[in-house]
């Protein structure tokens with residue numbers, strides 16, 4: 230190093246930070262950098278804007294601007310009565326709303342469904358917010374108490390509650406019962422299957438592979454048909470087995486096979502050093518899995534797990550083909566009602582169903598992103 | 611290699627504590643042990659007796675079976691012939707005995723193997739809580755004690771990914787110590803570290819040795835071997851070729867293969 234005195238000039242204070250040039254900051258700067266940085270980029274931006282406009286403008290027109298908001302029957306939604314082009318016929322959705330939510334569940338018993346919806350909301354919201362304390366009790370209530378209470382309330386037959394046959398259930402109730410049961414049961418089964426497929430025990434491994442590949446090899450429609458039409462043929466005379474129950478089991482086993490493969494992907498990404506570290510400390514197999522391996526493996530595959538959940542949620546619509554009415558089925562069955570028959574009735578119904586499905590699926594998707602960020606502990610190695 | 615050798619010699623300047631080695635109390639007894647990976651004979655007729663308080667350094671070329679041998683001691687690998695008795699317990703397929711031995715034997719790995727989803731403190735308290743069934747508070751006190759000892763108590767709330775390699779390895783040592791093991795196994799604990807971090811890890815290991823911990827270290831840190839080992843073992847092709855006290859081992863190796871190996875690692 231040279232001696233200080235050799236230097237002719239030494240700056241002793243830091244230079245002032247200058248504001249960035251206007252053209253690179255603010256909205257204008259952002260647009261210039263991201264939307265119009267080059268000719269191809271500008272063309273893409275313009276095409277994008279045009280596409281967005283031509284898709285969303287008609288939807289907004291239909292759902293809001295041209296929509297009819299009040300009325301008692303189809304007359305309110307006919308163009309000749311309104312005197313203009315008619316978009317969505319919202320009074321029809323309003324009139325049918327209870328059916329979409331409860332199906333043919335008896336009107337005087339619907340409060341039971343409401344209690345179940347409310348209980349679920351009260352339990353799931355604190356469960357999903359990481360900062361709320363008491364997760365252990367919350368999980369216990371949600372996974373043990375809630376299913377029992379819901380079963381008693383929805384099915385009835387206890388405490389003087391009249392029995393409501395599951396054939397009377399419908400709409401969002403059926404969608405949620407199938408989706409939530411499928412989601413909560415398929416995850417643990419999928420984890421066990423994934424562990425089984427990687428097990429050292431040949432029999433366990435073989436059985437897991439057979440199970441997984443069987444369910445992944447058949448389409449869900451086939452599974453539902455088997456469950457509702459074929460299975461009763463194999464059951465002994467006089468044994469009846471609720472159809473919803475059969476569908477639930479079919480859907481759950483079907484998605485656990487997919488879940489197993491997603492989880493297996495996560496397990497494969499865990500380096501063997503993690504197993505060795507845990508074993509060297511004296512952890513037993515299940516302790517090691519529960520405390521070390523699965524938390525990391527599941528975290529890695531959150532997008533895949535939630536993807537399977539979303540797929541399951543949307544696949545509940547397939548129960549229509551075995552004569553059960555989920556939300557979409559219920560909407561479709563309302564199209565036959567002459568009271569509300571109008572040219573825009575089915576469009577309105579489908580739009581409504583789409584929005585409801587989208588809200589649930591988008592919610593799951595966002596929550597998975599949130600958890601991914603939250604669980605990231607900054608280890609990149 | 612050379613600069614780290616001098617680094618540890620700096621601490622060697624301090625007067626050595628008397629390190630007690632039991633003459634009757636056997637910590638590990640390996641007899642005629644053989645192991646194969648498929649058809650490949652990795653370990654051939656290994657005989658090794660380690661007394662309580664002994665500090666053994668194991669060296670040898672890559673692939674000679676050093677890791678495999680020490681991993682057999684806590685059953686991360688299974689041996690097929692011969693016997694291994696650790697702390698009076700013979701290793702068999704009996705899971706209870708394996709668990710018992712793993713509770714008494716700590717292990718430190720080349721790549722630390724910390725649990726990245728748990729904080730440093732949680733890494734250290736996990737095994738005491740779940741394996742030793744210790745109350746959380748007590749486990750945390752013990753963990754903080756050992757984290758202080760490896761000089762990183764202030765990192766307790768961080769995650770392993772936020773620490774340097776040397777810090778992570780010190781945490782790994784603390785994590786093992788929290789189980790209060792009778793024997794510590796080290797498998798190349800400094801090989802994955804940048805040179806400037808090797809000393810901080812070796813210092814911790816020297817401290818452990820001075821307290822009389824029974825240690826088996828696979829390492830090529832010859833300064834460390836000279837300073838703390840009572841015995842240096844040279845392995846090649848799955849066999850123990852030569853073993854001796856550090857001074858004669860380095861100054862007067864008997865076997866051709868040992869001479870070749872030492873000349874390679876000391877003057878490269």
Ligand SMILES: Nc1ncnc2c1ncn2[C@@H]1O[C@H](COP(=O)(O)OP(=O)(O)O)[C@@H](O)[C@H]1O
Pocket residue numbers: 647650652670671672673674675676677678679
């Ligand atoms: N899981 C394994 N399967 C097959 N061969 C292995 C396995 N682990 C190690 N080996 C082989 O055994 C020999 C000894 O390995 P190792 O004990 O890791 O050597 P070192 O630690 O002395 O470098 C090497 O030739 C290595 O390729």
Ligand SMILES: [Mg+2]
Pocket residue numbers: 676677678797798
């Ligand atoms: Mg090795």
